Amino acid sequence: MATAQLKRAIFFAPAITVIILLVDSNVMAGVKAYPSENVITFHATGQPGGLIDAEKAIDINVKSAPKDWAVRYQALTLKGSEGEISPDRISVNSPYTIEYEKMDSPRVVVKGDNEVTTPIKTGPVQFRLQTTWKDKPGTYTGLLVSPDGAQSINVKLIINPFTSMILDPASVYFEALGFPRVFDAASEIDVKVSSNYAGWTVSCMATPLSLTDKGSDAISNERIFISSANTKNYRDEGAGGGFKKMNKSVILGSGNQTPPVDLDRLRFRLLTTWTDKPGVYDGDIIFTFMVSP
Missing domain, CATH: 2.60.40 (Immunoglobulin-like)
Structure with missing residues (x-):
């Protein structure tokens, strides 16, 4: 027999991590908000073609804001030596979204009606990414930016072979x-x-x-x-x-x-x-x- x-x-091919720092020209003054994490990380293991959650959920710390304020975030393209990941494949779920919403346009993650004079913390804010078979193994990086003046969040995606x-x-x-x-x-x-x-x-x-x-x-x-x-x-x-x-x-x-x-x-x-x-x-x-x- x-x-x-x-x-x-x-x-395995070595991957080069590239951090892309951009300045949003549409930043609106008034809201001072900071995420509890400076980086959100996705780790794609196993068979491609599914949804993966970020390793951690984050909170948004609002130090000050005027009346009727909101903090929105939008994803930028993730880039790596092996290609790109489009923003519409990243989604967010917060107390102010309907389930998970694609981040190719600004999405509200926290908001309020009253002026903020004492720091507040709101969350959790969760992130999810859609993988495909066309994503090559490697490391991809990008940003979540806020048109409302909140601190940007670095994004890191690691795709395993x-x-x-x-x-x-x-x-x-x-x-x-x-x-x-x-x-x-x-x-x-x-x-x-x-x-x-x-x-x-x-x-x-x-x-x-x-x-x-x-x-x-x-x-x-x-x-x-x-x-x-x-x-x-x-x-x-x-x-x-x-x-x-x-x-x-x-x-x-x-x-x-x-x-x-x-x-x-x-x-x-x-x-x-x-x-x-x-x-x-x-x-x-x-x-x-x-x-x-």
Whole structure:
């Protein structure tokens, strides 16, 4: 029985943090307000395409304000060495919003009817960000700015690399009964892959099969064959047209920033000979997931 094992080769690209400081030309005098945190941080781990909450909620400390005042915040584009995150993907929830509201325009996070002469604290103010499969791993930074004179808030987004490969089933089994010839595996293997890297390639190769408890007796990996979409035009190498020997790495597919996708179903064959001793043989089919930033 040949067992399929998953091995990944992942290379990480260093990210450069860029802090962008902007001055809003529409600052309105009168309100003196400060957030309880100078930075809000989002950490995107796991499968992309979902909503992530900032690590902390914040309060808004208002030191002074005239009658009928409000503090609004608007998000600016987050930028990093790997791209940009648009403001409409950041949203805010406060006592003065309706659930979460997109921050591509100013959103009220705190307000009051009466003049503020004694400092007050209002909150919590919570932030959320929508991730997508097109977001490359790296660090992105930007600002939340207030047209009402409140202190700006730095925003930091860290997107972790993500790759996934699922094999179903996770093993290959041959039952070689009768005279030596080419045998098909008992089942085919489905491969599902996903990655937020700019480029990826999946390949596999087989190890020789060793007779259990008798390591000196082996079946060469030149007699193990695979058929996939990428091998359909291969000439007959001993197991029929479209089947490729697995003594060398065989590319199964490639792509970029891919949500979960099924590769073509994999078929396997084994060629036995009269010199193969009866018994149970074990080996590996090694799958490699190579990525590039």
